Amino acid sequence: MPESVENNAGVPPMHVLTHMHSRHPFVFLLSAGLLWTLVYSNLPSAAGALTAALPLNPSGHLAEAIRFLLYEAPKVLMLLTAVVMVMGMINSWFTPEKTRSLLAGRHEGVGSAMAATLGIVTPFCSCSAVPLFIGFVQAGVPLGVTFSFLIAAPMVNEVALTLLFALLGWKVALLYLGLGLSIAIVAGWVIGRLHMEAYLEDWVRNMARVDPGYVPEKLGMAERLNAGFKAVKEIVGRVWPYVVAGVAIGAGIHGYVPQDFMAGLMGSESSWWSVPASVLIGVPMYSNAAGIIPIVEALLDKGAALGTVLAFMMSVIALSLPELVILRKVLKMRLIAVFVGIVASGILLVGYVFNAVL
Amino acid sequence: MKQIKVLGTGCRSCQLLVDMIAETAKGKCISIELEKVEDIQEILRYGIMSTPGVVLDGEVVHSGGMPAKSTIESWLQ
Numbered sequence: 001m002p003e004s005v006e007n008n009a010g011v012p013p014m015h016v017l018t019h020m021h022s023r024h025p026f027v028f029l030l031s032a033g034l035l036w037t038l039v040y041s042n043l044p045s046a047a048g049a050l051t052a053a054l055p056l057n058p059s060g061h062l063a064e065a066i067r068f069l070l071y072e073a074p075k076v077l078m079l080l081t082a083v084v085m086v087m088g089m090i091n092s093w094f095t096p097e098k099t100r101s102l103l104a105g106r107h108e109g110v111g112s113a114m115a116a117t118l119g120i121v122t123p124f125c126s127c128s129a130v131p132l133f134i135g136f137v138q139a140g141v142p143l144g145v146t147f148s149f150l151i152a153a154p155m156v157n158e159v160a161l162t163l164l165f166a167l168l169g170w171k172v173a174l175l176y177l178g179l180g181l182s183i184a185i186v187a188g189w190v191i192g193r194l195h196m197e198a199y200l201e202d203w204v205r206n207m208a209r210v211d212p213g214y215v216p217e218k219l220g221m222a223e224r225l226n227a228g229f230k231a232v233k234e235i236v237g238r239v240w241p242y243v244v245a246g247v248a249i250g251a252g253i254h255g256y257v258p259q260d261f262m263a264g265l266m267g268s269e270s271s272w273w274s275v276p277a278s279v280l281i282g283v284p285m286y287s288n289a290a291g292i293i294p295i296v297e298a299l300l301d302k303g304a305a306l307g308t309v310l311a312f313m314m315s316v317i318a319l320s321l322p323e324l325v326i327l328r329k330v331l332k333m334r335l336i337a338v339f340v341g342i343v344a345s346g347i348l349l350v351g352y353v354f355n356a357v358l
Numbered sequence: 359m360k361q362i363k364v365l366g367t368g369c370r371s372c373q374l375l376v377d378m379i380a381e382t383a384k385g386k387c388i389s390i391e392l393e394k395v396e397d398i399q400e401i402l403r404y405g406i407m408s409t410p411g412v413v414l415d416g417e418v419v420h421s422g423g424m425p426a427k428s429t430i431e432s433w434l435q
Contacts, residue, residue, distance in 0.1 A: 096407040096422070128408040128422065130367065130398055135407035203399060210405065234423065326367065329398050 021229075025221040040078055047071035072167070072247045079166045080159065080243065081236050087121070087158040088231025089224045094121045096132055103141045103149070108192040111145035116184035119152030123231075130326055137200070138210045144192020151343055152184035155318040159235065163243075163293035168300065175354075176310065183314075183346035190342055199335035246295055274308050275351035279344055282315030292316050307354025314347045360434065361391045365401040365411035371424055372410040379412075382430050390434065 021028040047070040056063040099122045103115055124132070129150065136146040156177060165173040197205070219227075296313050300306060319340060328336060362379060366372025376394050383390045395401055395413075404413060408422030414433050 100407065123408070123422070128369075131402060131409055132407050134402050135405075207402075230423070 021225050022222045025225050028225065036078065036082060040075070043075050043078075044071055047074075069247060073244050076163065076166045076243050076247060077236070077240060079162050080239070081232055083158050083162040084235045085228040085232050088228035088235075090121055091123045091231065092219055092224045092227040094118065094123075096122060096124075096128075096135065099149070100136055100139050100141065103136065103145055104139045106142070106145055108142055108144050108189060111142060112148035112185045112188040112192070113181075115141075115145045115149035115188065116152035116156070116181045119149045119184065120156050120158070122149075122153065124153035124157070129323055130330055133327070133330055134204060134207070135210075137204065138207055140209060142192055143197055143200075144188040144190075146188075147191045147339065148184045148188025151187055151318060152181060154320075154323075155184065155314060156180035159239065160293065160317060167293060167297040172306070172310075179310075179350045180314070180318075183318075183343065183350065187339075187342040187346055191338065194338065196335050196338060199332040199338075201330050201332060204330050246293065249295060249298065274305070275311050275348055275355065278308050278312035278351070279315040279347055282312045283319045283340075283344070284321050305355050307351040307356075310354060311347050311351030314350065315344065318347070319343055359389060359391055361393075361415050362433065363393045363395050363413040365395045365404060365406060365413065365421075366409040367398060367401070368396055369409065375410045375412070375424060378424075378427070379430055379433075382427070383434055386431070386434060388434050 047067055050070055051063055051067040052058065054063070054066065056066070099118045102118065103111060106114060133146060133150065136149065137143065161173050161177060164176050292313055296309050299309050324336060324340070327339075331339070364372060364376045364379065366375070372394070376392065379390075380392055383392070401409070401411065404411060404418050406418060406421040410420075410424075411418060411422075412420040412425070412433070419433060420429070
């Protein structure tokens with residue numbers, strides 16, 4: 001509580017900058033972008049120089065772990081801040097109400113594809129899953145399309161994609177994006193085909209329909225910048241300890257844990273059950289992308305198979321026990337079971353395909 | 359007396375918002391009737407799609423995320 005009060009108070013050195021961003025938002029964006037690029041491109045040499053200045057054996061485990069931490073932690077946090085800032089601004093165009101009006105009355109195939117894509121740019125928090133679900137259904141968004149959104153929104157988000165890009169490269173990030181969207185679209189389509197409307201709780205089905213009409217708010221560039229700042233304060237403010245802790249754990253594994261151990265547990269040489277086992281371990285775990293990805297990186301670094309690790313990560317983020325408990329208020333058990341079953345099968349398939357192809 | 363309802367199913371920001379409103383009112387020595395609505399069906403009656411939501415004298419004034427401190431102050435005016 002005291003923390004959030006402090007956050008709201010203006011910090012004196014920032015005063016000049018905050019003044020500038022409201023008067024000349026475009027100039028502010030450009031100069032902030034340039035400064036960011038300058039600092040970001042100099043991170044590797046700075047980390048190397050700092051580590052070299054320490055009284056350590058430069059080729060030892062400890063020096064390697066420290067160099068990893070000094071480079072990775074600022075790198076990931078800077079990328080995250082930049083992406084969350086930009087996404088915060090984009091989010092101000094796509095409120096849940098607007099997304100709903102875009103999806104209402106769509107047919108299932110196209111609707112699911114749109115819903116999954118909109119899931120990336122619409123702000124979503126799993127504690128809002130129920131009001132959002134009801135809002136969609138009430139406005140006549142088909143059940144399958146609603147599920148496509150509900151699967152894509154937490155799984156394919158800017159934090160997950162940024163961290164994958166920062167730690168594993170653009171190929172893995174792009175692959176995750178494509179596969180995450182595919183799972184959301186196909187699962188939504190299947191749920192739509194199964195005609196499971198009867199398994200909504202009775203009070204949900206009996207609710208009055210609402211008109212999805214939507215009047216967009218008129219926002220200026222300065223207000224969108226403010227929305228970006230707010231997102232950075234909320235999201236980066238919340239996840240940075242996980243990122244640092246995750247990178248530190250990664251640094252620990254980087255320097256110390258023997259390669260054979262992880263490779264034996266999750267590696268490409270391990271048996272067929274390693275993918276389902278990872279999913280089974282992942283579902284009850286509840287973590288955001290920020291908490292899980294640095295661990296994912298460390299696992300891969302030590303020879304764990306990419307498909308197995310991605311399946312683990314997807315099941316942690318996309319299927320979480322707390323969200324299922326909340327959804328139970330609007331869905332009957334059977335529909336929840338179908339939802340979990342379809343998404344888990346999709347994730348399994350992704351794991352096996354990746355392991356087979358790569 | 360102003361009547362404020364905070365709508366939320368029990369996530370962290372919802373509780374945080376209740377505390378913030380209570381504290382702001384106390385700091386300004388304004389007495390308000392503050393209620394936290396956790397029942398999902400009642401929340402949905404207000405037609406919001408993201409929580410926490412805030413209802414001021416029967417009218418929805420906020421939904422989704424934490425409002426700025428200045429916004430909370432403007433509700434209490």
